[in-house]
Amino acid sequence: MYHPSAPEVVEDPRGLDCRRTGRTSDMEKEHGRSVCLLEQKRKVVSSSIDVPHARKSEEEADMDKVTAAMVLTSLSTSPLVRSPPVRTSECSNGSWKEGGFTPSSHSSSGYWSWSAPSDQSNPSTPSPPLSADCFKPFRMPSVGGPADDGIDEADSSSLLFDEPIPRKRKNSMKVMFKCLWKNCGKVLSTAAGIQRHIRTTHLGRNCDSECSDGEEDFYYTEIKLNTDSVAEGLSSLSPVSPSVLAPPPPLAPPESSRTKSESNGTPLSRSAPSTLYLVHADHAYQATTPVTIPSSNSFTPNGSNSFSISWQSPPVTFTGTSASPTHSRNQGFVEQRAQTIAVLSSPPRATTSLRKSRGEGKKCRKVYxxxxxxxxxxxxxxxxxxxxxxx
DNA sequence: AGTGCCGGGTC
DNA sequence: GACCCGGCACT
Structure with a gap:
């Protein structure tokens, strides 16, 4: 588990200028990238904190800061936590806007108050349309739909947008990015591509990535095509990235298949709730013996209503191992899974290992x-x- | 590679 | 049961 070396706090609300300043020297590209990413994440969080809401009291505000800091620490290192899954039930009534939010992997971070401001902080964000069709299984559009701008895009903007996530992935994982905009299931192979797609197609921005504020992040998620047969075999979820290969199998109900995965990690689970259902299904493979938090109440730490989290029966599930979900980066995840697998598949063969350990004392052979x-x-x-x- | 010894074979 | 040894775990 790693904590950001520098737990930055929210003070820097719009400190996402890595793009703005176009100071990306080759030397800084790498660093810049991660910084950008971090900044993007931070923006998301900070926006909900720094933008004081009228109804908030001072203490609450302080509380937000504190919690935000905590959240940031985890966010900065684990992208998947970025966008915890949101219960579909919320999307229909819009409750999610009222601070409804999905808890991060930290059970304790349930008080992550993604209150209204966070989603609305960005004026230009047209919250993806939510409606009764929230529950509609996401339709899988032209999957093969060779991303028109997929790869090419990567070249031009990957420097800025390429997320580190994929880098951590095992080679057995093929990462794709899917647009979560309602009724749009476009899948592209690069983050940059999907971002551009969202930016231009859904956000109506024609400018280059330069003028992006990272909002696109909210509208796409990454999906993994897992080729790791071993891991896959054990995961009770047969579907291998159904979103890409086939329609979500019935056996993967949103709840149970939900997994904490980096994919949901994209913020868009929040802003594009209508697609959450899909996301869940898509990442079914990530659910290894998922444990669903049975909770059915809003999570209100301190009993403070200000943190009203309206998620009911949160879709949050995480792999059985108590391994802190925070570090849900793929690697960690894989490790977790491996553990789980080990447990599940551990053969009843332990007996063999009962072989008594070799004695330390000298034996005849050695002595004589x-x-x-x-x-x-x-x-x-x-x-x-x-x-x-x-x- | 060396050592300890389990499991199993042969007489 | 006495004796032997293949093979494995451990160092």
Whole structure:
């Protein structure tokens, strides 16, 4: 688990200028990238904090800061936490806007108050349309739809947008990015591509990535095509990225298949609730023995209503291992999964290992040597447990 | 590679 | 049961 070396706090509301300043020297590209990413994330969080809401009291505001800081620390390192899943039930009535938000992997962070301001902080954000069709299984559009701008895009803007996430991925994982905009399931192979797609197609911005404020992040998610048969085999979720290969299998109900995965990690789970259902299904593979938090109430830490989290029966599920979900980066995830697998598949063969550990004491063989084998105890001679120098 | 010894084979 | 040894775990 890693914590950001510098737990930055929210003070810097719009400090996402890595793009603005176009100061990306080659040397800084790498660094810049991560910084940008961080900044983007931060923006998302900070926006909900720094933009004081009328109904908030001072204490509440302070509280927000504190919690935001906490959240940021986890966010900065684990992208998947970025956008915890949102219960579809909320999208229909718009409750999610009222601070409804999905808890991060930290159970304790349930008080992450993604209150209204966070979603609305960005004036230009046309919250993706929500409606009764929230529950509609996401339709899978031209999957193969060769991203018109997919790869090419990467070249031009990957420097800025390429998320580090994929880098951490195992090679067995093919990462794709899917647009979560309602009724749009476009899948592109690069983050940059999908971002551009969203920016131009849905956000109606024709400007270059330069003028992006990162909002696109909210509207796409990443999906993984897993080729790791082993891991996959164990995950009770058969569908391998159904979103890409086939329609979500019925057996993957949103709740149970939900997983904490980086994919949901994209903020758009929040802003594009209508697609959450899909997201869940899409990432079914990520759900390894998912544990669904049964909670059915809003999570209100401190009993303060200000943090009203309206998520009911949160879709939040995380793999059984108590491994802190925060570090849900793929790697961690994989590790977790491996653990789970190990547990599940551990053969009843432990008996073999009952073999008593070799004794430390000297044995006949060592004492007398091979030359004096006749001096060995019979057991040693017979290659049995030494009886003379019993441990 | 060396050591300890389990499991199993042969007489 | 005495004896032997293949093979594995452990160092």
């Amino acid at each position: 040597g091979m030359d004096n084998r006749d001096m060995w105890c019979t057991a040693c001679r017979w290659k049995k447990a030494c009886q003379r120098f019993v441990d």
